[in-house]
Amino acid sequence: MSPNEPAEPIATGVFAVAKQSFGDLFKWKQRVLITNEYGEERTEWQAPEPLPNPFSLFAQLSLRDWVFFIVGWCAWTADAFDFHALSIQTTKLADYYGQSKTNITTAITLTLLLRSVGAAFFGLAGDKFGRKWPMVFNMIVLGVLQIATIYSSTFQQFLAVRSLFGLFMGGVYGNAVAMALENCPVNARGIMSGIMQSGYSAGYVFAACANLGVGGETDTWKIVFWIAAGLSIGVGLVRILFPESKQFREAKAARKAAGDKGGHTTSAFWQETKNMLAKEWKMCLYCILLMTWFNYYSHTSQDSYTTFMLTQKEMENAGASRASILMKVGACAGGTTIGYVSQWFGRRRAIIVSALLSATLIPAWILPEGESALSATGFFIQFFIQGAWGVIPIHLNELSPPAFRSSFPGITYQLGNMISSPSAQIVNAIAEKTFVTLDNGDRVSAYGPVMGVATAIIALGIAVTTAFGPEKRGRKFEQARAAGVVVEPAKDIEEGFYEEKPATERIEKVENKS
Structure with a gap:
């Protein structure tokens, strides 16, 4: 008998789940579904355990767990570096190809559009064949495409290569997150999720540092892309040195012991995939909606921020790069901190509070003048924006069907990316047609007001969507079998x-x- 108080069963149906989820948001204890060894289910209220010392959580991971986590983090960070190598150099690329900044951001749109295709293909490959070789292939091809971007002599070639880049970039997230988090101890998942998500911000920081180091000359964008290519190929080669994930090695050994030499068949895998989609389609749609909001959240607030400082604030490349670096340092700190707190405070509550706090900081984010003020306010708003994001890797993994923890998070994340793909282009298009007058009399593009209004709407959308959505904090999926x-x-x-x-x-x- 459990010492915990029994709870009403988990609701079924969209409106019933939304009503129950919203009500549970205001209860400190969490409604948890328990399944015993006989397959019998019951629902009970469980109080969250007090937050332990983070170093004691780190100590719970074995050496093997740390190796898998670090390689997954490096893959995600290199992926982010590849992407931001373009977004932080929009002005340089516009000068190089003789295009407007809005036209250059078309490449960002195409990249984000095609990421969902790569997520579906490589995510399902990761669930069927393992995390290792799909990731190796992904990372090496990404490096090659970065080099191909450097040798694109026309704007049309540039757009074509970036489209292919998006296709292969989409396969990284699901496999990297699944490999990094699937073997983490339950009570360490929050902080490890935050650190994992901070890899995206770390990739931005490294790209901004590279941009600062090469200077503001037009052709220097190529050097940053060479660095990005080296990082991606390097991570792919390092991944070859380590074994497949524990889940697939144990499943393979079990099949071999049972006399099944062929492994699980392709038809069985696709049949289970079909059954999963038929059963979990509502969860799929919810996660896609949530990730659409979140991808608008990050891309609207950061992809054009360097352009905002260069254009509206009339800063030099070096100052804008330094402010961008400090902004994303705040993002790294926020992702790790809020992810850690979510283990005790709750996934949804952590997301909602972070989103609302980021909305209150918008005026302080866009109104100040000068590098110091913009660096400080950028640090704090990204602390909460990426703080909300820091909960997402483990939140998506816990909402995923256990056998599809590579494909489900990757596909829903990248479909959200696809829907939000025009975000940077929309911001640039509106800003370049709207003007504000500075104290010195200059009329400049209104990047700040456009980003501010959009971010406020998105933050409220995230808070509402999360409040009425499910949460499965503490779900046990370590023993889940392969699809x-x-x-x-x-x-x-x-x-x-x-x-x-x-x-x-x-x-x-x-x-x-x-």
């Missing part, structure tokens, strides 16, 4: 053992018996 593999009881109950077989093989045996 396409089921546990089949032995034929003779006296044998007293179970073996793993592909779902299609089990179905065929039942049909033959009939």
Whole structure:
């Protein structure tokens, strides 16, 4: 018998779930579904454990866990460096190709549009074949495409290469997050999720540092892209040196011990994928909506921020780069801190509070003048923007069907990216047609007001969507089997053992018996 108080069953149906989720937001204890060894389910209220010392959480990870986490983090960071190598150099690229800044951001739109295709392909490959080789292939091809960008002599070639870049970039997130977090101890997931998500901000910081180091000359954008190519290819080569994830190694060993030499079949995998989508389509749509808001949140507030400082604030490249670096240092700190706190405070509450606090900081973010003031306010608003983001990797993993923790987070994340893909282009297009007059009399593009209004709307949208959505904090998925593999009881109950077989093989045996 559990010492915890019984709770009403988890609701079914969109409106019932929304009503229950909103009500649970104001209860300190969490409604948790418990399944015993006989498959019987009950729902109870569980109080969150007090936050332990973060260093004690780090100590719970084994050396193997740390290796997988660090490689996943490096892949995500290199992916972010690749992306931001373009976004922070929009002005240089506009001068190089003789295009407007809005036209250059078309490349960002195309990249984000095609990321969802890559997420679907490589995410499903990661769930079927393992995390290792899809990631290796992804990272090496990304490096090659960065080099191809450097040698794009025309604007049309540039756009074509960046489209291909988006296709392969989309496959990184799901595999990297699954590999980094799937073996973390339950009570360490919050802080590790925050650190994992901060890799995106770290990639921005490294790209901004590279941009600062090469100077403001037009052609220097190529040097940053060379660095990005080296990082991506390097991570891919390092990943070759480490084994497949524990989940797939154990599933393979179990199949071999049971005499299944062929592994789980392709038909079984796709059948389980189809069944998952039929059962979880509402969760899929919810996560896509949530990730659409979140991707608008980050891209609206950061992709044009360097351009905002160069254009509206009339800063030099060096000052704008330094302010961008400090802004994203705040993002790294916020992602780690809020992710850690979410383990105790709750995933949804952490997201909502962070989003609302970021909205209150918008005036302080866009109104100040000078590098020091903009650096400080940028630091604090990104602390909360990326603080909300820091909860997302583990929140998506906990909402995912356990056997699809590579494809589900990656696909929903990148579909949200696809829908929000015009965000930077929209900001630039509106800002370049709207003007403000500075104290010195200059009329400049109104990047600050445009970003401020958009970010306020998005932050409120995130708060509302999260408040009415589900939460499965503390969900146990460490023992989840690979998709396409089921546990089949032995034929003779006296044998007293179970073996793993592909779902299609089990179905065929039942049909033959009939």
